[in-house]
Amino acid sequence: MRQNKQWAGWGAAGQQAQQHYLVEPRHLAGGGDLRYVTEYLRASGWKDKSKAGGPVVFDSPDKSVRIGYDPFTQPGGWTISGKQTADQEAWHATCGRQTPVEIVAGITDALFKERKAHAPNMWEPLQQQGWETERGQHFTARSPDGDAFVRFHQSGPGQAHWWAGARNEHGRVWEVMFTPTTPMHLVQAFSTALSDPQPVMRPLGRVPSSQRIRTTSVSVLPSQLSAWQQARITAARAATWARNSFATNRTRTPPGARPYAGRSGRAR
Structure with missing residues (x-):
């Protein structure tokens, strides 16, 4: 169902409003604009390689993490x-090519x-948004509409496999896979972004053809x-x-000074 709204906001007089759509659920909204991820990396000091x-290839400042997007290979998509x-x-x-950038950004x-001080729990964000869990060959959580899933399978000690995906009436749309060694706080960040009930915005012509989505038409000014x-x-x-400033100040802490205590309350 499509509704029409005039998007209230700022913008210079005389600007021509552009038609966009708020799409929900977000897991069926399509890939979106890569710059949502890449410009954040660039602004955070990552090197565009x-x-x-x-x-697309970006390296972290310490070269410990690489993020890429390849649309030219099969199946292609994001690698982190x-x-x-x-x-x-x-x-x-x-992350497959049609994984919404807002969900990819949850990881990046x-x-x-x-x-955080406490151990990550990637199931918690899903359960808070009404995802149902089931035990079978794999432990699975499903979205309320049944079109997205997260699965977990442990084949042995240290072999915890996580994967997720979404499908519409045309078949599988995207899939995300994590190696067993992936830091759990990243997996939890993914599940948080995946289950976020907020719609995402797509421009005219970039809305997937599916009866499983709901769209709201909005007029948006370029300045917005x-x-x-x-x-x-x-x-x-x-x-x-802030991170760089903290790191610099920490190296300048004089001997005997009281160490910084993080959110956990433990001295660092």
Whole structure:
């Protein structure tokens, strides 16, 4: 069902409004604009290693994580890979080409966030949004509409496999897979973004052809789109500045000074 709304907001007089659609559920909204992910990475200090006409490739400042998007291979899509470190085994996550960028960003944005003190629970966000769980050959959670799923299977110690996907009346739309070594806070961030009930915006011509989605037509000024995009970039830059500032101040802490206590209350 489509509704029409005039999107209230700011913008210079005389601007021509553009038609967009708010799409729900988000897991069937289509891939979206890659810049939702890549511009956040760029604003966070990641190095753009992409070659003209080739796949998108970004490396973290310390070169420990690489994020890429390749539309030229099959099945193609997003790859997020972490190198082995002193505290973490190498890990890998893949997201199909039609995985909504807002869900991919749930994983990539979490790379910049401080880990919480308590152990991650990736099922909790799903259960809070009414996803139903079932035990069979695999432990599975399904969205209220039945069109998206998250599955877990442990084949042995340290072999916890996570994968997820969505389908519409035409068949499988996308799939996401995590290696057993993927940090659990990233898997939880994915499940949080996946189950978020907020619709996502797609421009005219980029709305998937499916009877399983609900759309709301909105008129959006170019200045509004620019402002929303800039707000996300500004947030990334501010978070990066705060991390760098903290790291610099920590190295300058004089001997005997009281150590910083994080959210967990433990000294660092």
